Amino acid sequence: MKNAVMRTAGVWAAATFGLVAAPAWATNGYLANGYGGASKGLAGAGVAVPTGVLGLAQNPAMGHKVGNQAGACLTGFMPDRSVEVSPGGPLTPGTYQSKNEFFFIPCAGANWVLNERMSLGVFMFGNGGMNTEYSPNFFAGFGVGSDPVGVNLEQAFISVNLSYQATETLSFGIAPILAIQRFSATGLEAFAGMSIDPVNVTNNEDDWSKGFGFNVGVLWEPTPELTFGAAYRSRIDMEKFDKYAGLFAEGGDFDIPAVATLGVAISPQSMSKWTFTGEVQRIFYSDIPAIANPNAPPQGPLGANNGIGFGWKDMDVVRIGAVYRHNDAWTFRGGLSRASRFIDDASVVMNTLAPATIEWHASLGFTHKLNDRWDITGSYTHAFDKSYSGVNPALTGAPQPVKIRMSQNEVAFGVTYRW
Secondary structure, X not given: OXXXXXXXXXXXXXXXXXXXXXXXXXXXXXXXXXXOXXXXXXXXXXXXXXXXXXXXXXXXXXXXXXXXXEEEEEEEEEEEEEEEEXXXXXXXXXXXXXXOOOEEEEEXXXXXXXXXXXXXXEEEEEEEEEEOOEOOOHHHHHOOOOOOEEEEEEEEEEEXXXXXXXXXXXXXXXXXXXXXXXXXXXXXXXXXXXXXXXXXXXOOOOEEEEEEEEEEEEEEEEEOOEEEEEEEEOOEEEXXXXXXXXXXXXXXXXXXXXXXXXXXXXXXXXXXXXXXXEEEEEEOHHHOHHXXXXXXXXXXXXXXXXXXXXXXXXXXXXXXXXXXEOOOXXXXXXXXXXXXXXXXXXXXXXXXXXOOOOOEEEEEEEEEEOXXXXXXXXXEEEEEEEEEEEOOOXXXXXXXXXXXXXXXXXXXXXXXXXX
């Protein structure tokens, strides 16, 4: 078993490098809406229903539900985002479509049931990111700005999961997390004069940082028809982006926000093929100054502790989903999720760099059991087009209306091996 663990860890390390070497964009702000094909088929739900190895990322207490299995998945992600600048101010008017409209995001993991009480899992996945690339540069209206203008943030997690089944109805889990992220920005020369460190604002290529956190979860099954799940992922204290110390608040600090999720699953005795689930989640963006600090009007210069941020508030996500077990070979899933709006109109201009406007997701998915060992899983998610419009009163000259919008399509496929 030890050799198998070592071989698997080597594969995950290589896969993680491949993940963070490819741009990614996620959907609830900049965090992923679910992990793995089964969860994505439920519009991101999974804290109270098992969704395979990657479901441990949502609730570490699921180890015995997952059982002995290994899996790998690949997501094709297709965001469509644009910015519309109206005439009448310093920004260059026009409609700008971001490039890079297709991304691949891999994930993989394995779980071992050690005994009737303990299980051990190891897995990696893309936590989220943001990517924009506009040309020409609409900030060049300030008199300076290279092409293209945009940002790229990528985050990957590697996690070890320990699950403990305390009783037949109660399980706990804990998962230490190693987080890796990289960031780059281009075309932001117009902001250098607003920074305490103008050399480290833009066009400094990739910068990397790492940090550590944890995820904890509980699963309670008071009856065969009813399951409750809860999980909390800690804020992850990341190393600073030194190359962009003049862009982000607190000298380049860009921590990953905490996430709390509470869910329920119901499997009615009279509808034995069905399971229905619902959950609520809060993402604590307001705790991260680089993300949450206001920009309209700004409190302080870029890079300072109270420096300009994106103006993000905490986000609340509500999900509902259903699982239909058609027969021993086929299982089908569907789900809806809605995220709360988390920026004000005055922050729209700053969020041209990260137009995370999505509120509604709808998903469909399936699992096909090939034999006693192998499954394949697929899902499709559509994030409905949403736009925000606003004016930043801090702009010099006449306030200028700006609209940001986004829609998304996502297809995920995975394969699972059980033993």
